[in-house]
Amino acid sequence: MEIARSSKGISVSQRKYVLDLLKETGMTGCKPVDTPMDPNMKLGTQTSGTVADRGRNQQLMGKHIYRAHTRLDIGFSISVVSQFMNNPSEEHMQAVYGIIRYLKSNPGKWLFFRKATTRTIDAFTDVD
DSSP states (O other): OEEEEETTEEEEEOHHHHHHHHHHHTOTTSOOOSSSSOTTOOOOTTOOSOBOOHHHHHHHHHHHHHHTTTOGGGHHHHHHHGGGSSSOBHHHHHHHHHHHHHHHHSTTOOEEEEOOSSOOOOOOOOOO
16 A cells, blocks of 8 residues: 655555556456446346356455555445355456456556544445
8 A cells, every 4th residue: 555645635545556456367458448347237146157266256356345445436346246256257257357457547546635624534436
């Protein structure tokens, strides 16, 4: 985790963690995408296709959940895909890899905590 302090506040990023994940998955040369999840993708328990490696799926989802602490923009996608960690299909794995392609588009996105006299944190997400 990278932390930068300034007179205006504190910035937190996991840039190196994202770059290491891209290397680990062999996706350093992949095409980045603009959204963490395809809006037309319909995930469910009765998806067609072959069963994916459950251990690999859980390993990658664990990394995504950890990363979501500094990347609020992937929180909803992670919550949707994590529902299928017990019995993932290849379609679910494609959604997991889609999140990685999204992270590649901006691996060093910072979470900024502005310096203030009050100690409150406001966070906004678009969640169903």
